[in-house]
Amino acid sequence: MPGDKDIIISDGVKKWFGDFQALKGVTTNVKEGEVVVIIGPSGSGKSTFIRCINRLEVHQEGRIVVDGVELTNDLRNIEKIRSEVGMVFQQFNLFPHLTVMQNITLAPIWVRKHTRADAEETAMALLERVGIPEQADKFPGQLSGGQQQRVAIARSLAMEPRIMLFDEPTSALDPEMIKEVLDVMKELARSGMTMLVVTHEMGFAKEVADRVLFFDYGNIVEAGTPEHFFTNPQHDRTKLFLSQIL
């Protein structure tokens, strides 16, 4: 259950790509332990928004505060926040020249300065948790898409992040593999992790979201609990979108 403390504060965030304005003043706060699902048509700015939270994209106006630290151009702040915020990508982005074990232990060893033995122990525990301990010594190219995405989740968790961002984690997967990834994410949500999830999986949103944000044209059009959202949407854009995908 979400706590009382705001762990992410986003206040009037604006972002342009050249002349195109991708974010038009996004304002929302995320509480500790809250699971926020972000939906919306493609090009609506939902991925851009969560990429701003760990500064893979740089916002030009407004204010983002993550765990009490404001995102500015100060490099040390950015590296500190990035090590607290895990991110899972649509294309997995595992490092193809490293084994699964090396993928997971790299950042704990070099960023968190854990010893190799400790890092490997944690990594094995995480691989157990995502259900593929037997793949530890394989290379990413030898795994299925679903397995790769589960390794990517384990890799993010190895940093013991306080927040996890998911950027369409199941969109590049074959249908039969979507469930295995969603199961891991559901388990994670129940364990009390703060999560921001951009997804088209409405079942996931209904089941675990504390709050659903609907993005369109670079802003939040409608926000609410899943019950509100799927049974009683208010805005015309929301109704249209839901009618198209459900």
Place this chain on the structure above:
Amino acid sequence: MTEPFVNEISESEVAPDKPSAGAIRWARENLFSTFFNSVLSLLMLALIVVFVRGLLSYVFAEERLWNVIPRNMKLYWTEAYPVAEMTRTWVSLGIVLVLAGLSLAIWKVGGKTAPRQFGRTLTSIGITGLVVALLADAPSGIRVGAAAVGAVLFLAGQAVRMMAGERFTEETIHIRSVLLGILLIIGVIVWILPIETGTKTSLTIQGVLLIVSYLLGGVVLRVVSEGLARGVLVGLWLLSLPVVYLVVQRAPVTAGVPVMSVFLPSAVAFIVLGGGLLWWMSSGKAGEGGRLAAGVVVIAALGCWLVSMPMLVRFLLLALATFALAAPTFGGTGKAQKNIVIAWSVAVLITAYFMVMMQAETGLVGLQGEFIGGLNLTFLLAVSGLVISFPIGIMLALGRTSSMPIFRLLSTGYIETVRGVPLITVLFFGNLVINRFLPREVELDNIVKAIVAIALFSAAYLAENVRGGLQSIPKGQYEAAKAMGLSTVQMTVFITLPQALRSVIPAIVGQVISLFKDTSLVAIIGLADFLRVARDIVPNQPASLGSLQESLLFAMVIYWIFTFNVSRASLRLERKLGVGER
């Protein structure tokens, strides 16, 4: 209404063996499939016959002076190196062969091959021998000999295939036993050839060294871990270069060098003070102070070239600057801290040792300056040029792809300038102008200047190859690395650079090959490399007059053997690293 169709496929169904094609069927399908293809095939066969016959007739003609080559082997190999000190070159070769034997064992080179493949290779060598006997316009002795060897190999090849019987496609033959056989055959040939007994003995010892070190490598693998053995071996290979040329072949006399008054105190001071500094900087608690200290060291390392001081201090300051920049990134835990300080101490000792050796006069009597020549010099230039150009090239590539304009500008300017200039110009430039850039008291000899010129030239090309690799890395790799909180240096060292280098192996190998051959241009600044020996020195020996063609053909074959093996090795490397590629 259509019936639903279900195809019952059971697991037990095994695909039947592919029908094997006979030689006639193969020829009909591949050479004579249509009228036009038949005409083309026959035409090409005729061309091959004409070419091979011409080549063989040339090689085996009565007037060829092939005996010049074994007689002048010492010149080809080492040129003017004193005969009395030849043991030193043998020791050098021995060091390389021992390392090669260990590497073959530790990298587990060569798996197994199937009798079919082995038999096919033997058969085709045998057929080549028979063709030589049939086509060559050569003395009958040679023709009969070639025919006999060819027939024996052909029959041996057939026998291997027959004996294997049903199991001829199973991989049962160790490649290492095949290599051992070849080595033994070469040994026998060496003892038959008309060369000095001393040389025969030395060559035999070298062969034995190779085999023994291979066996030793197997033992080593049982005692220590593979990763450790490989790491140590790479270090030994890098060390072998200065050891062979600075110590073994130069025979330095250290009497005139101020070891006790300058070198030892500076080395100890750097180990203690530098080690302390690095310990503090890698603790993770240094913060802003650490950054400031690193900046001071970098400025000192660059500034010391403007004022007069011992070369050793300059080099050690440069090394300290490198370590200082890396320390905060790779330090942190107590173990990492210890490793950094140990690595630093070893680096200081090695640098100091080789600086002493460099400043020492050579102990070889009656020779000064460039006494290294022949194939020996060609290797020195190629290998040291490559080793030095590698870090420079990578730095240039990173500079050119950097987000900082000043680095980008400098790297791009350097790369485009050097690539726009012929190597000969760079060699001349290096030979005549390099001293202007160095402090007054430093005098470089021609070989060192040539190495510097080749390395600087090659670095520009290498930088472009590496840049290609860096640009081929998907954006997601950078994003994932950043999202995990890796710093830019860590991202480059662990994520982007390894992937970039692996993806440009073919381009880098192409560059290594051309670097190896381009070293022959140093003849223009008066050095006696292998090609110059073959072109100028050997054919002008009174006893070898008129042997230019033979000598050049020999040089050609030697160059080809080395470059061909480099490209085969790179193919192996590519296949091996391909594992786990997406």
